[in-house]
Amino acid sequence: MTFLENAKNAAAAAAVKDCVTKNVRIIGIGSGSTVVYVVKNLAIKVKEENLDLVFIPSSFQSQQVLLESGLKLSTLTETPILDIVFDGADEIDCHLDCIKGGGGCLTLEKINASCSKKLVIIADHSKLSSVLGEKWKKGIPLEIIPVAYIPILAKLKELGGKPELRMAVAKAGPVVTDNGNFIVDVDFGLIHNPQALNQKLINIPGVVETGLFLGMAKKAYIGLIDGTGPIRPVAPKQEVIEDCVEGLKKKVLGLPIEGSTKASQEQRNPPLSILRASFEGFKALLR
Structure with missing residues (x-):
């Protein structure tokens, strides 16, 4: 192995x-x-x-x-x-x-x-x-209705993607899914806002689902x-957000930690490195 x-x-x-x-x-x-x-x-x-x-x-x-x-x-x-x-x-x-x-x-x-x-x-x-898109260079897989593949390819190009109909290896013609549909792989490069992109893709008529x-x-x-x-x-993002919020409460707002009644001097006057780390963490979540 x-x-x-x-x-x-x-x-x-x-x-x-x-x-x-x-x-x-x-x-x-x-x-x-x-x-x-x-x-x-x-x-x-x-x-x-x-x-x-x-x-x-x-x-x-x-x-x-x-x-x-x-x-x-x-x-x-x-x-x-x-x-x-x-x-x-x-x-x-x-x-x-x-x-x-x-x-x-x-x-x-x-x-x-x-x-x-x-x-x-x-x-x-x-x-x-x-x-996403940093390691996987084959593009986002989309399962699509076969009769719509030509207009779907055109709409994907309008969105700035580079789509390719996935072709089979051991048979002539395209790959056919277990559901009887085609697969299109569309390359958008690095995907910094996957939620927005996913919404645009799933809104294209004939796209069954995205990868x-x-x-x-x-x-x-x-x-x-x-x-x-x-x-x-x-x-996951929600847990990171919750951690950031708790960190800001404790470090920036000077709230007590784990039931203590009095905030420390460091909490009331957080080091610049803590403030910078919190700010960078939120910026990363918004990308």
Whole structure:
């Protein structure tokens, strides 16, 4: 096993150990190479602890991996509320926003994630970036209605993107998703405002779903370069905002810390470095 594969396995093992608790029974499974390691570790845990878990796949691939591992399958029709979803990512930034869909399964992956109480992303270190578009250079995947692909390509160019219809490797013609649709990959370079871009993309008639997974992940496990892991990136934006607010209350407004009745001199007159760090933190959230 290579360092990269070891990293994926280490991250998957840690995620399964930490997140599959006694309150978790219905688990969604994403798609991609990392999911294989997630399912392997889940199968071991189910067998060793004699757990009664059910799994909802997001693609033909993940369904086959689950079946081969002897795990119990369900559907969103039978179990519409999931306790947790494990999935990979093509790229993940420091706020846990992701680009997904390199495997063409973005729509069902996003549906599963939206039905879950918690989305956990598992990836190797090569997928972690400071801003979306920094590492993943193939563009944002879009699942689209086939008859609309020509006008959609034109509208994407008007938005400043460089779209390409994804072509199949082992068949003639374009990639066809599990839902019978096409995939367009559109390059916008570095994405400093993914929320605004996502809204513009999803508003194009004929676009079924985008590969931007924003504000959905609650936790991420990232395998390290030497094959060990995991590490967790910075918390999602809301948690960062709350930390910044609390920090400003304590350091700038001079409020008591942890129940103390009197603010310290440092709180009332915060060092310049603290003020600068707080300001830079808020600027980063607004990018």
